[in-house]
Amino acid sequence: MYYIGIDLGTSAVKLLLMREDGKIENVVSREYELSFPHPGYSEQNPEDWYRQTLDGLKALVSVVDPKEIGGISFGGQMHGLVALDEEDRVLRPAILWNDGRSIEEVRYLNEEVGKKVISGYTGNIAFAGFTAPKILWMKNNEPELFARIRKIMLPKDYLAYRLSGSFCTDYSDASGMLLLDVKNKCWSAEMLKLCGITEDMLPKLYESYETVGYLKPEIADSLSMRHDVVIAAGAGDNAAAAVGTGTVGRNKCNISLGTSGTIFITADSFCVDSNNALHAFAHADGHFHLMGCMLSAASCNKWWMDNILKTDRYAKEQTGIVRLGENHVYFLPYLMGERSPWNDPMARGAFIGMSLSTSRADMTQAVLEGVAFATRDMYEAAGSAGITPERTMICGGGARSPLWRKMISNILNISIDIPACEEGPGIGGAMLAMVADGKYSTVEEAAAAIVAVKSTCEPEPELVKKYEERYQSFRKLYPALKTVYGEL
CATH class of the missing domain: 3.30.420.40 (ATPase, nucleotide binding domain)
Known part of the structure; x- marks a missing residue:
């Protein structure tokens, strides 16, 4: 069987096809635009991620029998805010991890609410890159758009949603939203209240190696894949890279x-x-x-x-x-x-x-x-x-x-x-898909079987x-x- 790791990066999506024994069969990359509409701003169009991922998948699986694909998972750029309305339309370009516009919102959380309070809720303090300050920025600066939000996602989770229909995220990526009580692995009611959102706007939480759904039949048919291709939750890019190493x-x-x-x-x-x-x-x-x-x-x-x-x-x-x-x-x-x-x-x-x-x-x-x-x-x-x-x-x-x-x-x-x-993240994503599909019982077992050291400095x-x-x-x-x- 073969497994696909999708590394959704800042400048490109990189797709990796790997056999269950760890041999890489193919790697494909597709680039997309990064926008800086104002100094300190950094944005992308989520539709570009999806379109380039589909195009990359077609090229990726062309070297093997697509019916032999067992699962797909992700390693994705963290913290980005993807906001959808009730029709599942993207409300605005995604605000990315390296966007610094939410300086005032970070000051409010760390100074007015207080670092100790925020850390008590989440285990972390506010940084401009995190998702919660971006949500507050929308609330303060784009109130009409904010009022239309029905779903809040991270970048890789937008891909999972489009590919499987599952509104999901994993604990590693969710940790960087400043909305998760990391220690107890649940959404923080206090942080949601501070941001003016409700839990039904947020995805269901999974471990990175858990199955969240299956490839949509119409997408599977377009790629000549089976309808039971597992979609695993995946991880933030750094956690996925850590798995891959x-x-x-x-x-x-x-x-x-x-x-x-x-x-x-x-x-x-x-x-x-x-x-x-x-x-x-x-x-x-x-x-x-x-x-x-x-x-x-x-x-x-x-x-x-x-x-x-x-x-x-x-x-x-x-x-x-x-x-x-x-x-x-x-x-x-x-x-x-x-x-x-x-x-x-x-x-x-x-x-x-x-x-x-x-x-x-x-x-x-x-x-x-x-x-x-x-x-x-x-x-x-x-x-x-x-x-x-x-x-x-x-x-x-x-x-x-x-x-x-x-x-x-x-x-x-x-x-x-x-x-x-x-x-890096591509291998980690493929390994998480293997665990979800039952090829390995744990992530540690997969790493022991697949990861090798070439040299040491x-x-x-x-x-x-x-x-x-x-x-x-x-x-x-x-x-x-x-x-x-x-x-x-």
Whole structure:
């Protein structure tokens, strides 16, 4: 049998076809537009997700007998607000995870209602990226549209709804809405009241590996598939990527260098770090995790290469970087504001420490190191909760750079395992579909059978020492500039 993982990303949907033994048969990608109608805004048309997914599915299954497809599941961009009316029409473009418009709503929740109160309801404090502040923004700024809302969905759940008819979500993705009581895995009545919505507007909750329905007959027929193709709930992209890298079970770690950057640390039971700098979320394996998210990671390097250096030769630009741990230039990677650990949508990127001797390679090195230092900030926050894993898996487009991996290994002083297959959320989605279809009894069992490590990057004591000194300087920069960001 074959299983499909759908990775609904910010710039494209990536579909992966995998045999039950873990062999990947085909990968297809379809892009769609991302809109920035105002500074700090980020939106997409959900219909584009669905249309490109259907087109991608046709190409994906063309290499096998479609009747051999057993199940489909998802890993999707988190936090996005998809609002439907009573006719199931999308009311407005989806407000995405990296949208920063809800500054006032975040202030209201964290300051007027209070961080301790909000954390008590959900296990988390408000961030501009979360869904609840977006709902409040609609209520405050688009009251006529808000009054017409009948269904509220996350991006991947819109695909599940269109493909199966099931109004559903999973605990991992729902954790990032700021509407879920994560510890008790139920919708928070207090948060719903604060946002002016009712529980019937929200989807039914499932574990990521549970069956939510089956592929609609008309869609199955158009793809020459059976009518009993299982649709599993799926997971938020980071939880799905963690499944795909085998980051399941207790005290495991995964670092993702995608458009955004995350550090993902698993736990058997619900826990919260001391300052709510990290997100306390449910995991796709049925347990919990802490996650730090920086809004700009590999996108920092893309911005630097594409917009500033005007080159597509990413690897070549890194060949001139040889003085690791000795760079006097620092880069703050807050191009879209920052979430973990600062929770500051007003933060912005900055280069600091340049002189007349600063070279192009120094600047490129600073960009890569800035992302690695910011990852260390999140790792330190996890340490405040008593969780300090000694090794991590790594995934995402940025993880393909050996240099970047080496920087992260030495800046965090942690061993980095590189998975044999680096398809992240797509593999995780396919594995969740396998569990839903009964091919494996648990997510942990599926990961043990499918995930393999290709190689390991170990920290080097001398380089660790050099980078420790650099990091202690880096960590002083944001606090020094925080007031300036507000004035800018």
